[in-house]
Amino acid sequence: MFRVPVLLALLACLPDDPTPVGFAVLAGFTYTEGMTLPKEVTNVDEKVVKIRGFMQREVPGSGPVNQFLLVNEACGCNGSPKLNEIVFCTLPDGVTMDIQPGVVTATGKLYVGEEKEDGVVVMLYQMDADTVK
Amino acid sequence: MTRVKPLRILLFVAIASPLLAFLPGLQDPDGWDKDVERACTSQRYGLRLAAARKVAAGGAAAVPAIRAFAQKNGVNAVPAALVDAIADQATLEAAVLELLREWADNGDFYWRASAMRGLALRAPKLPPAAAAELGKFFVPHYDSASWLMRVHAQLGGALLGDHNAQQIPEPDPRARYKEAILLLQHEKDLPDKRMLQLSLVIHALADERTFQGDPWGQRFAAEANKALKAWLGDQYPEIPGGDTEGSVRAIVAAAKQKSGQNLNVPEPRKDPATPFAGGIEILSCKNGDLFVQWTAAGEVHFGLEDCAVVRLPAEAWTALTSERAQLSLGANLGVIVCDAMRLSWLEPKLHAKVAPASLPAAAANWLQHLASEIEKTGQPGLAAVLRTGLEQFAAP
Numbered sequence: 001m002f003r004v005p006v007l008l009a010l011l012a013c014l015p016d017d018p019t020p021v022g023f024a025v026l027a028g029f030t031y032t033e034g035m036t037l038p039k040e041v042t043n044v045d046e047k048v049v050k051i052r053g054f055m056q057r058e059v060p061g062s063g064p065v066n067q068f069l070l071v072n073e074a075c076g077c078n079g080s081p082k083l084n085e086i087v088f089c090t091l092p093d094g095v096t097m098d099i100q101p102g103v104v105t106a107t108g109k110l111y112v113g114e115e116k117e118d119g120v121v122v123m124l125y126q127m128d129a130d131t132v133k
Numbered sequence: 134m135t136r137v138k139p140l141r142i143l144l145f146v147a148i149a150s151p152l153l154a155f156l157p158g159l160q161d162p163d164g165w166d167k168d169v170e171r172a173c174t175s176q177r178y179g180l181r182l183a184a185a186r187k188v189a190a191g192g193a194a195a196v197p198a199i200r201a202f203a204q205k206n207g208v209n210a211v212p213a214a215l216v217d218a219i220a221d222q223a224t225l226e227a228a229v230l231e232l233l234r235e236w237a238d239n240g241d242f243y244w245r246a247s248a249m250r251g252l253a254l255r256a257p258k259l260p261p262a263a264a265a266e267l268g269k270f271f272v273p274h275y276d277s278a279s280w281l282m283r284v285h286a287q288l289g290g291a292l293l294g295d296h297n298a299q300q301i302p303e304p305d306p307r308a309r310y311k312e313a314i315l316l317l318q319h320e321k322d323l324p325d326k327r328m329l330q331l332s333l334v335i336h337a338l339a340d341e342r343t344f345q346g347d348p349w350g351q352r353f354a355a356e357a358n359k360a361l362k363a364w365l366g367d368q369y370p371e372i373p374g375g376d377t378e379g380s381v382r383a384i385v386a387a388a389k390q391k392s393g394q395n396l397n398v399p400e401p402r403k404d405p406a407t408p409f410a411g412g413i414e415i416l417s418c419k420n421g422d423l424f425v426q427w428t429a430a431g432e433v434h435f436g437l438e439d440c441a442v443v444r445l446p447a448e449a450w451t452a453l454t455s456e457r458a459q460l461s462l463g464a465n466l467g468v469i470v471c472d473a474m475r476l477s478w479l480e481p482k483l484h485a486k487v488a489p490a491s492l493p494a495a496a497a498n499w500l501q502h503l504a505s506e507i508e509k510t511g512q513p514g515l516a517a518v519l520r521t522g523l524e525q526f527a528a529p
């Protein structure tokens with residue numbers, strides 16, 4: 001008798017499927033510091049999303065990482081990525097992984113908004129990445 | 134007459150002095166060293182970017198500090214973000230132009246294409262004699278091995294009205310798209326609007342091609358869309374979500390209206406049906422890019438479109454396949470700054486990225502063997518292209 005409501009309640013507790021978000025949206029505008037960000041990107045603030053891109057280290061090096069940049073371009077030759085062309089990803093505490101060659105899909109909660117350090121904007125998109133495949 | 138009290142003057146000086154330090158043009162010359170250091174070495178990308186913008190805004194005053202950094206650490210320690218920031222600045226100061234020119238002319242400098250972009254964008258703003266002189270500098274780079282170098286050199290030529298800049302056949306679709314997008318972005322500086330290649334930008338919108346999983350076509354589609362959005366301004370249409378073809382049709386209609394040109398709605402460009410079993414990709418700002426893919430049956434394709442195809446004899450291919458299966462490679466070989474090689478195949482599954490001088494001998498030998506077999510089929514040109522690309526990646 002209680003089975004259906006319990007099942008529905010359980011289903012309601014399950015996390016939503018991650019929303020696919022592309023760099024076409026994240027980087028689809030010319031970013032200037034202090035601007036009002038487009039609705040398309042603020043709409044995904046604090047949403048669990050999946051984004052396809054290339055893993056890149058914040059500084060050149062080797063070995064596994066806990067944090068990385070997710071960018072739209074494998075090679076920096078085509079110009080260095082602007083702040084709205086980068087998702088700063090952090091893996092869970094204590095989790096590290098090698099930088100993967102080729103396209104990966106990062107899934108996790110995305111935070112949209114200017115993050116300042118020493119008075120300058122250092123990040124626009126941050127992700128608590130749960131999985132990278 | 135009212136006299137200003139000395140105390141107030143002192144108070145003003147005390148408040149204003151630290152603020153003046155933030156004005157790039159008024160900065161103490163020694164102060165640039167710290168900013169350049171920060172732009173080049175900060176652990177945080179955002180801080181590097183902000184410092185790079187500040188240094189670039191400093192113009193000629195910051196150049197000695199940049200030169201000193203490059204002298205001490207090597208020119209390739211100067212990051213792309215700093216070169217891009219300088220390229221984006223409008224300053225026409227001689228010291229900045231000279232620096233950009235040196236970088237653009239340095240075949241060993243990773244970010245020379247960005248430096249070339251800085252020169253190209255400044256060219257139409259220079260006095261005629263200086264512009265003509267810079268125009269001569271662009272010409273030999275119109276057919277550079279690096280696709281972005283030739284695109285930016287051709288952009289500079291086009292912005293100076295040189296029609297020869299667009300006469301060289303361009304085999305790389307990325308270069309065709311990029312130049313067309315840049316011309317649209319800088320239309321106001323283009324002396325001859327007939328040099329605009331709007332139909333190419335429109336075609337980029339419908340490109341869905343990939344190379345070994347890299348959706349390069351979609352990347353240019355997004356870039357073209359962004360450029361068209363800026364160009365169309367208020368005339369950019371409402372885009373229905375999830376309907377790519379409908380969106381492209383709406384954008385083309387708006388572009389037709391604004392340009393008065395007869396633009397066709399492009400057919401989506403997709404990958405050929407060929408089932409590729411593996412491939413190698415070389416992205417090199419130094420020597421140019423290389424794209425090679427093969428089928429399980431030994432058909433080797435060179436390029437991103439209209440590929441040159443070599444069919445290797447079954448016996449040779451079987452030997453190559455068995456040799457390749459023995460290779461044991463990690464996912465990341467060496468420290469990549471710019472140039473990189475990617476190896477990708479299905480059987481046995483491998484996806485590896487390789488920095489210059491980091492490809493183990495066994496893998497380098499296998500690629501040399503592949504080049505030899507290609508040569509035996511009567512394609513020495515393609516074999517040479519593969520060998521040249523391989524050169525900088527083979528471990529010493």
